[in-house]
Amino acid sequence: MRRSRAFIPTTKEAPSDAQLASHIYLSRAGFVSQVASGLYNYMPLGKRVIKKIENIINEEMHFAGAQEVELSFVTPADLWKESGRIEKFGKELLRFHDRKENMFVLGPTHEEMMVDMVRNRVTSYKQLPLNLYQIKTKFRDEARPRFGLMRGREFIMKDGYSFHSSVEDMDREFDAMEAAYKKILTRLGLDFRIVEADSGAIGGSGSKELMVIAGSGEDTIAICDTCEYGANVEAASRSGRTNIPEAPIAEFNKFKTPDVKSIEDLENFFKVDGYYIMKCVAKRAVYEEESEIVLFFIRGCDNLQKVKAQNATGALDIVDVSEEELKELGIVPGFIGPLEQAKAKHVIDIDLKDAKHMICGANEENYHFINVDMSVMDEAYYFDIAEVNEGDACPCCDGKLSFTKGIEVGHIFKLGTTYSSALKAEFLDENGKAQPFVMGTYGMGVSRLVAAIIEQHHDENGCIWTKESSPYMVNIMISNVKDDAQVTLGEELYAQLQKANIEVMLDDRKERFGFKMKDAELIGFPYTIIIGKELENGLVQIFDRRANTKTDIDKNMIFSKIIERI
């Protein structure tokens, strides 16, 4: 492509609403333009990057035996009613009616559609397993789109669905997809981590997220410094503690603690580590039809993990409660304990199971119990509800956990039979018995990857594309288009590289050196061949964007040298 003919509107200044590096540089370098909140146009460079990513995904999917399909973007609302997700998804589903007043939704994900396509067409275990995927625009009417391409309402996603006759076979495919995803992200040149995740609203027996490591990531992940373990904090667990503080020695007793309510107050009052103090977090668990107050008990040194709390109660949502609401129930805020507490449901963190020497509220104004032995509590109360802390022990080895930020670019689920059962998608097994498909689902955000690459690979001058993601591999810069020798060499090289199937841009604009360099850096071509004043001495240069180095090359060697680098 000749730069003089290319539609690449670069700007010196970023739009004022861009906050993230990826948003700023993708806008400034002319990859994307915003049309409305959460909606973006891909201009030629952006479209090329999208295609690069799609091609890699396609190659790896075909290699893994998955087949590409394309499902209708507009989907009948009836399917969503059938699966029950029309309520669950709520306002994120963009609904509308056609001229015949039938309701449709714009697909935010395509489990229902894919199951519908397969059901009654695949009817025997002999036709399984099957893995179908598509790369397609999705729409979610997010309450608050933000961060440019990172969280748009309209976005491009690769979504794959696999169908199996057994859980074992689904597990095998899940591992195969994890491996395929790993290859895709590796090829894209990304630093990433595959972590244990919460399965969220989609359900299923297990899931993993693919996290691109970047400070601007929205997710916090706990990773082990010794082994491969990594998990979203929403799902991270820990092994038993090793450095347990010294236990306070005392008899079981009710102790007067006037106006001593917070964990910090109690630590000072009793001169005891928060480890031995029971913290109560009161929340309201909201279910489909009703809601109730739930008391969550954790150690004073821990914090409640909201997603875990939600899973422990089976609630759709966990919301705050006021002290007044608690008092109405006869609960005494500041002095809540699990003993003799029948006013509200309670859930106790697993780390408190059989704990001894504990201090907890006595459910009476200004009193705490001391030296409480938790082994008296019923097992049914215990769940893992505490958020892991940095420095906690890895659940897999002796390592220590630390936190880092990640961008979720993929999420793979062991779905099981949730959707196949709801939609009555069944096959006949070896015994002629009808069974729902055992399913897996595998998502990867294509447009989000575009942003993630830049979040991880940029500097103050702009984008730095990795080789497999770059819109063009080589940029040939003619410093001065009035110099015939420079133009001749540039044109020659351009023709040569095109013939060699290298994606090449020829910057033949009548602009000054500095202007063109800034532009090349902003766009982020991996290599720019600078044909300039050194040509008099028979030299040109290769500018390596990533290394930020310029290397002199004999003009006769330039073609072979650049091929070498690519």
Add this chain to the structure above:
RNA sequence: CGGGGUGUAGCUCAGUAUGGUUAGAGUACCUGGUUUGGGACCAGGGGGCCGAAGGUUCGAGUCCUUUCACCCCGACCA
């Protein structure tokens, strides 16, 4: 969905407290010239329903009412 902010040239923003020439700057764009190794310089030029609707006024970018859009914090987020 709660709280806050901003809408003026393609982009970044002045101007709005106190209404009053023809609405400005930088940048980008066009023409001519000089320049040609880090977003150059000089001269000339085009470009605006001041987000929209209604109102107050002799007069509104500026005051009042309504509305829309976008952004930020939070809630939410397969």
